[in-house]
Amino acid sequence: MRRRHVLATLVAAGAAVALVIGPQMPSAVADSTQLFVYRVPATSEAAAQRLLDHGFDVLENRSGTDLFVLGDEATAARLRGAGFRPAVSEKLQPTTWKAPSTRLVPDAAAPVVAPVDETYYGGYHTVRAQHAHLDQVAANRPDLATVVDYGDSYLKTRNPATGYDLKAICLTRKLSGDCSLTPSAPKPRFLLMTQIHAREIVTGDIAWRFIDHLVNGYGSNAQVTALLDSTEVWVVPIVNPDGVDLVQQGGNRPYLQRKNLNGAAGCANPPTSSNQVGVDLNRNTANHWGTSGVSSSRCAQTYPGTSADSEPETKAINNLFRRLYADQRGPNDSDAAPATTRGAMISLHSYAGMNLFPWGWSTRDSANDAALRRIAAQMSQYNGYQYGQPGEILYNASGTSDDWSYGELGIASFTTELASCGSFTPAYSCTTTDWNKNLPALMYVAGKAKAPYQP
Template identity: 35%
Template sequence: MSAMRALVRVISWVGGLCLAGALLFLAVQQSQVVEPAKEMFLSIAGVRTFAPEDPCVQNDAANAIVARIDYTDAHALHTLFDRVDVWQVEAEQQTAVAMISPAQQEWLAQEGYPFTEETEQTAALPDPCAFQALADSRSISGYACYRTVEATHADMASLAEEHPDLAELNDIGNSWYKNRSLGVAGSDIQALVLTNSRSTGFEKGELVVIAAQHPRELTTTEIATLFAELLLSEYGADPDLTWLLDYNRIHIIPLVNPDGRTWVEKGHYWRKNTNSNSGCEFPMNGVDLNRNGSFLWNHCNGCSSGDVCSNFYRGTKAASEPETQAVETYLREVFADQRGESYNDPAPEDTNGVFISLHSYGRLLFYPWEHASTPAPNRDGLRRLGRKMGYFPDYRVCNPEQCMYRFDGSATDFAYGTFGVAAFTYELGTTFFQSCPYFESYIVDQILESLVYAAKAARRPYQLPAGPDVIEASAEPPRLLPGKEVILTATADDTRSAGSGSDTEPAQAISAARFSIDAPSWLATTFETLQPLDGAYDATVELLKGSLDTTGLQPGTYTIFLEAQDADGNWGPPTALSIEVVAVPTGRAPTQYKQYLPRVWR
């Protein structure tokens, strides 16, 4: 009997502890305990949301410089990855740009690595103390053009609320902090899906854009968010953007690594996620999410690092991090597997889907493979679309080993290798903490145009970029009565490709052009032709002209899709414009009054 009482007491005691723990957890979640208790709870969980020292005392860049380092071969470069924070590599010159501490400067000198300081970049290194003084909930301190994590999440939610038929915000997973703290700290990883939910019954193109795997690359999250805002704000106003949501699904994940981004907001040059289990001290803890992917993880020598303190640390196993798991799981839901099981199996020419991973910096655009210089099975199609997208910002389009360095475990290799979709990595701009004037003048418009082209090609990324672009399309008059004629003009251009000489796409003569009404070519049943203004299709750029008789059209707005074909028979992506047919005025006829005449005239 006494044993039974003892057992009951133990069970009651354990149950009480569990209940107390649950109540404490709920109280912390609801912020109903004082901040020290919350921090104690997070500390026990291994979650650090504040620097171990005052940011005015602990500065990642204190006494560090940015330097250009000469290296001799691939082995020497891989050694640098493990020892210093490499920012950029210029493969042809065999130089690397890196931030190096005084101790690292001594090591470089001892190991025979010549280096010179980049004084302008050194002067621009962030100061966490200054960031703390300029704290702002809407924008990153000193960089008003970049939203904070909080502001980005709020704006994405607002877009979904304001456009319920066009946008849906989905929670696709948790950050490392959120998993570790059971939701007390950290963030959701969110995907904003843009499409006209009322347009159904046909195959839609799929485009996925992710940003901020490396949170110190400030431009990436803002570009992704601006892309969403552009598509939604212009829907119904710009027909060439409207059709993108009618016939595609565009998925935008602006903050893959929200935890790391919060440290950037405090002035730290944070690259990895915030995993503190690696055994490396703050602020070098974490895993490089773009080396943690499950496709050919840790595949090639020097393509990632096993050093837990390296900024290129790949993690303990493939897809070990919750952020990586969230993105890969989501991509499996979006894309069909369209490539064979063999490493050398190409995806079919009619593959659907484009994946874009936004990074910085270098003014580069990479196509697979990123882990090898060996051509990917769809190399020609990947390079062609890359050159078309690279045309707008005038970026160099290349395999990474050709113009920077190779790396494994990347999101781009995962997307192409697993599904066969056309996948790319952008390296935006000229530095991580890009100034707002440069961002607004040389990145925003150019990259948004590039992303619009990606959306146009998303349904058939290995086919549509082979054809000419239709630009400068117009209709005159744009508003007219039924039975009247509208004149269509445009330019067909097969020369718009990044690069020059042998490093660009060959241009073909234009051979035909056409337009369809209220449906793109893959859904239209009838077409009208456009003619070359000079009377002959014989050039790589042709001015086009055509007419549309509106007899029989009911009053309303009509979308006109224009396409051009090259001499090899390739049709390019459509460009859309709109016309409005207005009803004939039906005003009341004037009343006829009998004229009064003097009696003598009657």
């Protein structure tokens, strides 16, 4: 039976936080360097929203009626003061990998490795490496790959010496008109976007593997060859490069930056568990902006910005979508995208183990709910995750990228929350687990791009 409110369905055991230490609370003397995951009963949508209103770092994870909050020892007292009953679910273990030096670190020495080989936290690729990888793929396989610079990050709009270009790669067997920035292109398009939330570091390396899987498999893997012969696959490995650059500087005490680095709010930088600069790019779009799943606190993780589409990263990715996809849906929430609609997208996140689809701002069915639900159910057959609207299995969230791409353009849009071994910074070997689970789902949705709303 489908749940119409936020709390009626249990999250699968594998998606819940794995390491439970019991009800013991941290000591009375707060340690701001030790982070915990707190299990917090939230028995209504109003309770979930109240957690966000108070500026708590509510993780994209749920177990039954409980949500999970990331924070230090002082967070437990703040939760109790707000009327909640937190229990320690996990004590985060220290990270021992050394962060790389990059150009956003004042006076840092130049990296001693080639940019494409630069990694942090045991194997995760830096922003420099991700961008170098795109260029390398395009140089080696010009018949299959085209790199597009689709905009500038927040920091680059302020100072070109410290920010980043925003880059995407188009993969297809290139014929006339392919990979052009026009919605009238001959082939249907699938787009994968990752690391819109900077701290969700596994997602960027899944994008890296997906690119290599397609390019290296063309001509030898029948499924890959058929896909690239018929479809354009677009990959944006890092939507939020400024934020990722900060994450990769965290060293032994990770900087769990979620947002971009719009410092206008005057919040903490480097970030703490409850205070960080920036705007949540996955709450910043104009689709029901600021109505649910957000915090008005400028330093909170889900701060949606001063207005819809306020951030350069949001404007840029939305403009890329508009140049890739025709507007195939009417302006009203109740309008359906027609059966002839082409196009699909997935936004990768971590670490709840879920396949989500619009609407996120409400548990109201979209006019294409049956088809979106059918695709998400098949994705779950591949990766073993729960599926549903955010408000059905997690909590409502407005201004998200998939609500915008479906609402504005009508394309079949999904968010996949990787399980990521129950951590934002798991051992790099965890990427193999997520990759093996999710490759079939990625290939399936990419193959649906030609007619996603048809059986």
